[in-house]
Amino acid sequence: MITEDARALLETGAVCDSCLGRPFAERSFGLTNAERGRALRTTVAMADDDDFDPATPEECWVCEGYCGTFDAIAETIVDALEGVDFATYQVGTRVPPLVEENERLLREDAGLEPDVGEMLKQECNREVGRRVGAKTGTDVDFDRPDVLAVIDLEAFDPLEAIESDSVTSHAVDLQVNPAFVYGRYRKLERDIPQTEWPCRECGGSGVQLGNDGEVDCEYCGGSGYMYDTSVEQVVRPHVVDAMQGEEGTFHGAGREDVDALMLEEGRPFVLEVTRPNVRDPDPAELEREINAAAAGAVEVEGLRLATYEMVERVKEHDASKQYRADVEFADPIEEADFEAALEKLTGTTVEQDTPQRVDHRRASLTRERTVYDIDGELLEPTRAEVRVHGEGGLYIKELISSDEGRTVPSLAGLLETDAEVTALDVLGVEGEDEPFELEAYFHDEPRADNPDDTAEAAE
Numbered sequence: 001m002i003t004e005d006a007r008a009l010l011e012t013g014a015v016c017d018s019c020l021g022r023p024f025a026e027r028s029f030g031l032t033n034a035e036r037g038r039a040l041r042t043t044v045a046m047a048d049d050d051d052f053d054p055a056t057p058e059e060c061w062v063c064e065g066y067c068g069t070f071d072a073i074a075e076t077i078v079d080a081l082e083g084v085d086f087a088t089y090q091v092g093t094r095v096p097p098l099v100e101e102n103e104r105l106l107r108e109d110a111g112l113e114p115d116v117g118e119m120l121k122q123e124c125n126r127e128v129g130r131r132v133g134a135k136t137g138t139d140v141d142f143d144r145p146d147v148l149a150v151i152d153l154e155a156f157d158p159l160e161a162i163e164s165d166s167v168t169s170h171a172v173d174l175q176v177n178p179a180f181v182y183g184r185y186r187k188l189e190r191d192i193p194q195t196e197w198p199c200r201e202c203g204g205s206g207v208q209l210g211n212d213g214e215v216d217c218e219y220c221g222g223s224g225y226m227y228d229t230s231v232e233q234v235v236r237p238h239v240v241d242a243m244q245g246e247e248g249t250f251h252g253a254g255r256e257d258v259d260a261l262m263l264e265e266g267r268p269f270v271l272e273v274t275r276p277n278v279r280d281p282d283p284a285e286l287e288r289e290i291n292a293a294a295a296g297a298v299e300v301e302g303l304r305l306a307t308y309e310m311v312e313r314v315k316e317h318d319a320s321k322q323y324r325a326d327v328e329f330a331d332p333i334e335e336a337d338f339e340a341a342l343e344k345l346t347g348t349t350v351e352q353d354t355p356q357r358v359d360h361r362r363a364s365l366t367r368e369r370t371v372y373d374i375d376g377e378l379l380e381p382t383r384a385e386v387r388v389h390g391e392g393g394l395y396i397k398e399l400i401s402s403d404e405g406r407t408v409p410s411l412a413g414l415l416e417t418d419a420e421v422t423a424l425d426v427l428g429v430e431g432e433d434e435p436f437e438l439e440a441y442f443h444d445e446p447r448a449d450n451p452d453d454t455a456e457a458a459e
Contacts, residue, residue, distance in 0.1 A: 016060035065158030074131035088141035184266030245273035332381035
């Protein structure tokens with residue numbers, strides 16, 4: 001009988017309503033543990049015809065007063081969140097080992113299972129969390145909240161907290177989760193890497209040791225970078241500033257060579273911002289700001305506020321890519337031979353050893369990649385334009401040149417002459433089976449392409 005179990009719990013000593021109700025947390029949905037405990041205490045007193053004798057949290061030998069601090073803890077969390085932009089939250093709790101031991105002894109002394117009901121940790125999470133949500137008008141999220149407040153009960157004296165109705169801020173560890181902006185970028189000038197590229201000679205410091213001490217690095221001119229700028233350096237500062245974050249990390253859906261252009265619809269990317277104080281900047285305004293500052297070297301479009309799942313999607317989603325290459329041959333090529341070689345490559349799966357140009361930074365592997373389609377035009381006997389649609393990870397320069405036989409088959413191998421890509425443009429990066437842009441991974445609504453579309457959407 002539940003009354004007998006409650007009577008056994010009360011016989012262990014002074015137990016507050018919350019601690020009395022927790023072993024019965026699975027009974028009667030919709031009640032707090034304090035309400036369950038008070039109802040049981042009342043029932044036992046009436047059944048035994050005894051005086052009603054409540055016990056306050058300050059008197060409770062189990063929680064030692066912590067069940068009376070939920071309001072004060074919530075207020076401390078709300079104060080810590082002042083100035084932080086968030087829509088979802090979660091609360092976690094670290095319980096002192098001695099209190100955890102008290103909970104075990106309570107159930108053991110009453111002859112109950114050691115894990116029956118719930119523990120103080122779960123109650124504190126829920127009760128404090130409920131108060132935080134009510135005070136801030138935000139929603140709890142157990143999967144990926146904007147902010148996580150971890151309470152360390154051992155960091156304060158519960159009896160002092162009850163008396164002062166306050167809890168020290170040191171008892172709350174506030175974790176602000178990153179925010180994410182998705183978009184696509186076009187790279188309209190060559191010799192711009194996707195991400196910042198620290199100088200290999202000075203390690204990014206910009207200085208070297210000379211006879212008279214530190215001097216500017218000769219290799220990078222003191223900048224600390226191999227290149228003057230990068231797509232990341234163009235995009236990151238504006239997004240981080242708009243979100244009032246600490247720093248940003250650029251995640252791209254693959255990357256193109258430094259000397260390649262990225263055209264057409266652009267390459268998907270996500271900019272991750274740590275500890276943002278603003279989570280909802282205007283993507284359209286941010287887009288205009290970035291493009292104006294980039295002055296035509298880089299352009300971004302389709303910026304949207306994204307979820308954290310978008311990072312994995314950008315990095316792991318299978319994508320096919322389209323390229324345009326200017327090609328020069330060592331020997332004159334006949335039109336018929338050129339067209340026959342392209343036909344043989346169309347639909348072919350090629351084997352590619354890691355290219356010599358990147359084997360210093362990538363594992364030495366043999367990869368199989370499919371050439372979905374390839375066509376082109378022989379502009380002169382020794383010069384052609386080639387267009388390729390290939391599986392993600394296909395090395396285009398090596399598909400053309402053979403990389404001294406490391407790619408088989410190749411255009412150079414089929415034509416039996418050396419071939420070199422003199423200019424490469426990426427024309428498309430799209431998902432193999434479905435697009436990168438899934439609405440479930442965005443926080444905001446898609447923007448209309450023009451004012452007319454906006455008006456139609458409003459109607």
